[in-house]
Amino acid sequence: MxxxxxxxxxxxxxxxxxxxxxxxxxxxxxxxxxxxxxxxxxxxxxxxxxxxxxxxxxxxxxxxxxxxxxxxxxxxxxxxxxxxxxxxxxxxxxxxxxxxxxxxxxxxxxxxxxxxxxxxxxxxxxxxxxxxxxxxxxxxxxxxxxxxxxxxxxxxxxxxxxxxxxxxxxxxxxxxxxxxxxxxxxxxxxxxxxxxxxxxxxxxxxxxxxxxxxxxxxxxxxxxxxxxxxxxxxxxxxxxxxxxxxxxxxxxxxxxxxxxxxxxxxxxxxxxxxxxxxxxxxxxxxxxxxxxxxxxxxxxxxxxxxxxxxLDQPEQIWNPEGPRSWDASYRLFANPGGFSRLSLSFGPAEGALALSGPDSAFHIPYSFHTQTISILEEYKQRIAVQGMWAGPDTLYLPVQIAGECVGSIHFLLRLSDERVTVWMKKIEETYFHEFQGFLEGVKE
Structure with a gap:
């Protein structure tokens, strides 16, 4: 050899x-x-x-x-x-x-x-x-x-x-x-x-x-x-x-x-x-x-x-970066979760995702460098989120749930100048059903 x-x-x-x-x-x-x-x-x-x-x-x-x-x-x-x-x-x-x-x-x-x-x-x-x-x-x-x-x-x-x-x-x-x-x-x-x-x-x-x-x-x-x-x-x-x-x-x-x-x-x-x-x-x-x-x-x-x-080299792992900042609101098409609006903002260190509908509103803050701990008000459950870039235009937000409910909610957002596609999955046996499936939206 x-x-x-x-x-x-x-x-x-x-x-x-x-x-x-x-x-x-x-x-x-x-x-x-x-x-x-x-x-x-x-x-x-x-x-x-x-x-x-x-x-x-x-x-x-x-x-x-x-x-x-x-x-x-x-x-x-x-x-x-x-x-x-x-x-x-x-x-x-x-x-x-x-x-x-x-x-x-x-x-x-x-x-x-x-x-x-x-x-x-x-x-x-x-x-x-x-x-x-x-x-x-x-x-x-x-x-x-x-x-x-x-x-x-x-x-x-x-x-x-x-x-x-x-x-x-x-x-x-x-x-x-x-x-x-x-x-x-x-x-x-x-x-x-x-x-x-x-x-x-x-x-x-x-x-x-x-x-x-x-x-x-x-x-x-x-x-x-x-x-x-x-x-x-x-x-x-x-x-x-x-x-x-x-x-x-x-x-x-x-x-x-x-x-x-x-x-x-x-x-x-x-x-x-x-x-x-x-x-x-x-x-x-x-x-x-x-x-x-x-x-x-x-x-x-x-x-x-x-x-x-x-091998005498480090693992080759895809580690992309995304935009340095973002501040946009989207009007959502009809979806099973009943959400009508999505807002996303972030800077180099931290950001927030907001989802709202006629009967509910969720605010999810996150950081890119550490776990951000907050309360998911609609459910009164403590959550922790650290965002990461899965691709140059794809933001991943894994939400840990800590309280009477133990589980997670996962958001994957594909961003563009005019539209957003969101995949959601909840892993918890009883609640959080609105966070399941897809959201499609256009910028307001």
Whole structure:
């Protein structure tokens, strides 16, 4: 290896495998390679090297790669409106402008106008069609929320433009050259469309080969597809309000997650392809943590601790800054919480958020440097808030509740000169129901 400090990677990788085995987690496989050299390949019963494994949301990253090839070949633009490709689902009545304005780029970065996966509301109806007929909850391109129907629709777009499923199209473009198994497939939904958000059945070695292709393209590739890969794995949208693990709070690209010191493909239940570009290192893990609270965090922490032993640099964490000052009031559109007006002000050190409606008014002060403690008057509960910038125009306000009620309220505000989009979530069992969902407003 070119750098002498990397010589201990095989030993650290072996020790990592032993720690994963001893963790008590149901690990099914662990693979590692660096620069194309296999460092470790291990399996636990009942899985073997030949078994196809459900990879769940890793499928999303394959949809991103297929979209990237279509972009590189000039068959679509990332700023094309998705509704234009599916007129069969958009011709019955006037399409909502928030849906009409949604682009392929919004779908890739999980900034759709939907607050959740659309087809889960009624799986007996066409899953792709549901993406276009479900009423939107907010403007597209504003807030990250995990929307598997977005990836499902991207897979349908690949089929519409190429006549091939995502895997068959990728086999033609890159997978056959990597040795990706012929037996791999993507499960179909009840209406014959590939489950582009969760349906991949493949071998762990397939993911390792795909991981090496992505890493080599990132580091050495040229042309429009390589440029797309570099964009896809970079920070595009904050996820600090959404992520369930430390790594999931590092941001999102185009159907790829950012993680500490790298990026990743993620699948439910502990399916991971983890990339560390500075080390030219790829890890693959398959598991089933669905019934183990904190299992994913444990896997990621064990791997992160191993990587830290190799790296001699600080963690690469997105730490943006926002505007130095702000003072604006917004008229809010109709919303379930009944709020009609939002005011936001801040300077370099502190600020305040105010929400009001016909029957209520809330004033929430905060600081950027420490916890600001106050009383949420409507509920007579003590709160503490320290604001932070999740992106250059995205303010995150986590509100801790301390009193008879114990919990939190989370605000993520996407700011622009003329409009505001606010995502709200309350985590408390009894009260604070008005702080749930989205607010859209225009500057007064």
């Amino acid at each position: 070119q750098n002498s400090r990397f010589k201990n990677i095989p030993e650290i990788t072996e020790a990592l495998w032993l720690r994963l085995k001893e963790s008590g987690l149901p690990i099914h496989s662990f693979l590692a390679e660096q620069g194309g050299t296999l460092l470790k390949e291990a399996y636990e019963a009942p899985y073997t090297a030949m078994d196809l494994h459900r990879m769940f949301s890793i499928t999303k990253s394959l949809c991103s790669l297929a979209t990237g090839f279509l972009y590189a070949d000039g068959r679509l633009s990332l700023d094309d409106r998705i509704a234009d490709y599916f007129p069969e689902y958009c011709s019955c009545g006037e399409i909502h402008p928030w849906l009409k304005e949604m682009t392929i780029r919004h779908m890739l970065s999980m900034e759709t106008c939907h607050s959740s996966t659309t087809y889960k509301a009624d799986t007996s109806k066409n899953w792709v069609e549901s993406f276009f007929t479900t009423p939107p909850s907010h403007r597209s391109g504003q807030i990250f929320l995990y929307d598997t129907s977005s990836s499902h629709t991207l897979a349908a777009l690949v089929k519409k433009l190429t006549g091939k499923g995502v895997l068959d199209y990728l086999r033609e473009k890159c997978l056959d050259k990597t040795g990706f198994s012929k037996e791999a497939y993507i499960i179909l939904d009840p209406f014959g469309s590939e489950m582009g958000g969760s349906g991949l059945m493949a071998r762990p070695t397939d993911l390792l080969k795909l991981g090496r292709f992505c890493m080599d393209t990132l580091k050495k590739g040229t042309g429009k597809f390589a440029d797309y890969i570099r964009e896809a794995v970079s920070f595009k949208v904050p996820t600090i309000h959404f992520g369930q693990t430390t790594d999931e709070q590092q941001g999102y690209g185009y159907q790829f997650w950012r993680i500490r010191n790298g990026f990743a493909m993620y699948g439910m239940g502990g399916q991971y392809v983890l990339f560390y570009p500075d080390l030219d290192l790829v890890f693959v893990v398959t598991a089933d943590t669905q019934n183990m609270k904190g299992g994913n965090q444990k896997i990621l922490d064990l791997i992160h601790d191993a990587v830290k032993k190799i």
